[in-house]
Amino acid sequence: MPLRAIIFDFNGVIADDETPHLLMFQQALREEGLALTAEEYYGTYLGMDERNCLAALIEKARGRRDPACEQRVHDRKVALFRDYTATHQPELFPGVVDFVRRAKSRYRLAIASGGTREQITHALEGTPIEKDFAVIAAAEDTTIGKPDPAIYRLTLTRLNEAAPLSQPPLQAADCLVIEDSLAGIQSAKAAGMIVLGVATTYPAEALKEADTVYP
Template structure:
């Protein structure tokens, strides 16, 4: 029996990855660093801001102290919020409808590498802020996806002992690895990657418009 459904945020609920990409590059430009879109997709999608900055700086042979790293994260968050306030965070097809179709008795959670301050204004605007029994964000775990720590904490917050009874909905290989590492079953959506990159998931769909609550229940039968 399906015990809970856990949604990723970026690339699942909202089409926000291009916004994150632009915000990263705005912050990195004064450092003489630019992330190309293909590199962002292959390397940085799925990381939280902390690990993304650490990785890009390491790849560019630049060292940074904890204080300066915190400043970069805060600056990037402020830029992202500017985009949100302009109304650029648009929902992806089928996501809000699927969340709203799940009955109250079935817990819904959110597990994301984004900052809480990036997420809350968007889900409030979409009218789904009260839909989640648990929300895990970048600030909540010392390790981000693809490490299983975020999903393990999500299960803990939900009070669920059997991870195989929970469906995670993800759009990246890192997200799939995180959820599978914690023992969840995964439905992948080809919003950010082609199907061939998502085959470690238990099921793959081209859009959440094609997914219903009974489809999710059938995945754990």
């Protein structure tokens, strides 16, 4: 079946901003007396959407769910990242702009990310690829994040609803997903899509569940 659509994860695939996200998480958690090491973040939580990441992290630290704490940390992290990006627009990975511009002439393009819509649109604002994605599915669009396949299933549905309508309708097997994390790879595979892992955040051997890995 020929490829007809490409769906991109955002953080670590389009935007080179995983480190600022970690630093803002660490500061927000520190204010609640909680700690997050880089090893924990990259080893366990990266790839999850922010709310589910915080729920899992706080439950592990305190032995129980604490929705009020989760909300405070989430809101504080969002505010910290907003302040950071007010003076530092996240950089796009080298080659991303050229790849997206070339791909747009042949495929439907979308973003499916555990980041917030505000973060995604801000990072794309003013770039040559700002308007190149037919669909942007963000953390607030699903109640459960990666590795659950919900966000990729939603993205496929929205691609089929977006103009110009695809004829025949897109199927999961028509879609190539580009991911940088194991949780994201598992999410896309569970949705029935083809997955390219990119070794921007993890070494290639950590992404072996993808159909192929670059480089």
